[in-house]
Amino acid sequence: MGRTRNFYLQLGFTLLVCAFLILPVLMSIVAGFTENFFIGVKSGLTLRWIVVVWDLYAPTIFRSMYIALALILTYGGFRDFRTSWMFILVGHVLYTLPFMVRSVLAVLSSFDFRILEESAASLGAGFRRRFLGIVVPNARSGIVAGSLTVVTLSIGEFNLTWMLHTPETMTLPVGLADSYASMRLEIGSAYTLVFFVMIIPLLIALQRYGTQRIKKVGRA
């Protein structure tokens, strides 16, 4: 296969872009495990910073998760949340709603569900039956992909949460900002590491689900 000089030039360029995006991630992972980042890895590796982060921020780390999950599980039933919680929840719903809509719409527009619905209607299926029996199952992959996007976005949302948060409703990115502003670089890195550990499985699931969906649509 004849690769031209042009191919390698472009490959090199793309690899450079990738380095710009990935190197800081790797550095921050290393920094989270390093005794003293100013000296470098030769100062020794340690789990100390992770422990510090765990002690300082454990509740905030999971609070984002709760909000994100609550978002999906209780669309509509907020009764268990305290008022301050509801504020952030509503904010997150508003912010993530378009992504869910877009994801579901993309799946629905990739096949002609109107024909399916019409044939069901001609066989006498009512609205509820058609909605639950045809629209929801067919849109399922879109709903799952949308949900994963919503969780990811909600975990990472900062601007809105920062304005609305109280010490008790602090979420992960707010904790991150706090640690960047007031702690050592190693602690900030360790906290970022915790963030990566939470977010990367979600991203992998999202990517896998996304490509599966495309394959399926392609086959249909």
Add this chain to the structure above:
Amino acid sequence: MRRRENRTLFLMVVPAISVGAAFFLLPLARLAVVGATGPLGPQAYLAVVTTPQYLEALLSTVVLSVAVTATTLVIAGIAGVFLERNRFLGREALLSMLTLPLAFPGVVIGFMVIMLAGRTGLIGELTALLGVGRLVFAYSMAGLFAGYLYFSIPRVILTIMAAAEKLDPALEEAAKSLGAGPWRVVRDVILPALAPALIASGAICFATSMGAFGTAFTLATDIKVLPIVIYTEFTLLANIAMAAALSIVLGVITWATLAASRAVAGATAAAAG
């Protein structure tokens, strides 16, 4: 039958519409009113362009966003078309690495910039090794520029890849067989075909750069960009009317950019079709 159907469908959008109205439209209207009822009155909106401090913040935010958008489009355009066109070993891995930062919040991106260009950053280490002194630019406009690039590149790459998938290879073949060189093909075939995607993703890139807060907040609270100025007016100076007026101006600019891009990209798409 038809009418009942429509009513059921309408009932199903009611929750979305009412949440949107109660928590988005009403607060927005209130914001516009608050902006006009401070000590300056409606003049507050005028003050955005007549007060040098605000005007400067507005202009530097616009310049920064335009620069970020232009650079992102060039970088992501090249990388996106390349990744869509070629199949090679490790392509999938490269693609996942390029899209990993999609989920990073602004604060984390700020931290990534500190890793790259901070006091112990990679770029500083490299320039120190090369003997040109330690280059540190994380806590300035340049750092913000790097951060917004970091934020935008993965998003735009994905859009460009989706658009490049639909490019018709026959057109390029035709251009080549008529004797067009590679640059000519890029200029006359690929770029016009990608124009709608470039315009749409460029507008989103511009709008997010205008309003991004987390990155600037992490890097330094004294970089004078509009979102930071709004934040300072609101929390530190308790100048709520001015903060509201600035927010409305920021909102109008980003909304207008997005609307304009939709109109232009829509027209281009129609013309191409």
